[in-house]
Amino acid sequence: MQIALGMWEKGFLLLWSAVLIMYPTSLAVIALTFSNYVLQPVFPNCIPPYNASRILSMVCLLLLTWVNSSSVRWATRIQDIFTAGKLLALALIITVGFIQIFKGNYEELTPSNAFNFWMTPSVGHLALAFLQGSFAFSGWNFLNYVTEELVDPRRNLPRAIFISIPLVTFVYTFTNIAYFTAMSPQELLSSNAVAVTFGEKLLGYFSWVMPVSVALSTFGGINGYLFTSSRLCFSGAREGHLPSLLAMIHVKHCTPIPALLVCCLATLIIMLVGDTYTLINYVSFINYLCYGVTIIGLIVLRWKKPKIFRPIKVNLLIPITYLAFWAFLLIFSLYSEPVVCGVGLIIILTGVPVFFLGVYWRNKPKCVNRLIGPGTKIKASLIS
Structure with a gap:
């Protein structure tokens, strides 16, 4: 974003x-x-x-934050083991x-049942359905955040993408x-745990396998999200878009503990706010808005710097086709659900004052810098 479009504030808002x-x-x-x-x-x-659901979720999150803070090797081994378990369950x-x-x-x-619509279908509803359904696939771009920790990313990044995305799809x-x-659409929507209902209907005595398998699968998913999102936070701080404390790593463990703690804290706050699931629509819209702007940046770079080494x-x-599909989704989602999309835009714009105060305003008074410097050193000492 910064290099392709020359928009520091847009890059910050996406990061924010x-x-x-x-x-x-x-x-x-x-x-x-x-x-x-x-x-x-x-x-x-x-x-x-x-309350029981919230407490158990928080305990799981805190445990995996500790694991990721203690060792990159532990985190990657947990990911490998639980990914294999997830695929076996599926x-x-x-x-x-x-x-x-x-x-x-x-x-x-x-066909008579599969295409039996409960409401009159429209292009707007179809676009919104794509946005909601895309939440399940929202990790497809996470490999880009951990390229620094890949061995030979030029060779292994494309290989990982070409294997993982078709496999998951x-x-x-x-x-x-x-x-x-095993279930009708009505039963699937009314089920609080779809895999459990599926197991109870078809697996009989072995129905206990389903809740265990899904729990293990989501445990690995939490670990993967923590690993990748903390690296994004770390990279943003290193570029000067977030406090410098978040660009620090532990001397002994070589893990971005401050970034991990921020990701953990933000997640805990969202859990306590209320019904987390209502945020999925807003997040899906923000996700696709960010993806589209990034793709625009890629196309602009190919035009502005055609001879740069890639x-x-x-x-x-490929990016042009994606951009056309992206435009269709956003335009008709805005038409169908203007409130949902409007809230998503407002969430993004909350970062504007933060950008001007924290990033754009470089010549801060000495008294402000005196407060920030020692505070960062103290926090770094506590974390280490």
């Missing part, structure tokens, strides 16, 4: 939205999903208590679903097909 709203909200939703699936077997006939769901299809139990997948699509072999280069047809 990501660090304080987008990723903490996603972390909160995943942590609450974890606690919901852990507690659901304890409260089989009702929704788990609000493979079980898909296998059971296909067994149901072979038995002829696929009434909800027939395939697995998610067939998992949803499997769900509809370790990884894609055909321009």
Whole structure:
């Protein structure tokens, strides 16, 4: 953004939205999903208590923040183990679903039922549905935040992208097909824990596998979000867009502890604010707004600096196609849900005064700098 479009403030606003709203909200939703699936077997006939769900989510978040602060190796091993467990659980769901299809139990997948709309469809509703559904795939761009920690990123980053995105798309699509072999859309929407309902209907005695599997899956998801979002926070501070304290790493563990603590604290605050799920619409809109502006920057750079060395280069047809789809989503989402999109824009604009006071205003009075300097040193000493 800064290099391509020469817009320091726009780059800051995207960073501000990501660090304080987008990723903490996603972390909160995943942590609450974890606690919901852990507690659901304890409260089989009702929704788990609000306070119990919040407390367990916070304990999980604090534990993984400690792990990520203590060792990068521990964090990556946890990610590897729980990702493998997640894929095994999803493979079980898909296998059971296909067994149901072979038995002829696929009434909800027939065209007459699958395309039976509950309301009159419109382009605006379709665009909003894409935004809401995209929340499940919102981690597709996270690899870009950890390129500094990849071995040979020029070779391994494209490989990871080409393997992970098609794999996740395939697995998610067939998992949803499997769900509809056991549940109607009404049952799926009314279920507080979809995988648990699926297991109770089809797995019999082994239905306990589902809540355990989803809990392990979301545990790994929280770990992955913490790992990547803290690196974004760290990079932003290193560029001077966030307090310099957040660009510090622990001398012994080589982990960005201040950035991890900020991500953890922001997530805890969002958990305490209220109904976290209402923020998903706002976050999805902000997400796609950020993605689109970034793609515009990529295209502008290809035009302004065509001969610059690029370790990884894609055909321009890909970003242009994405940009066209992005414009369709945002325009019709604004038309269909102006309030939701308006709130998303307001959330982004809250960073404007922070940008002018913290980043743009460089010639601060000496008394302000005297306050900031010792404070940073004291906090750094406490964290180390």
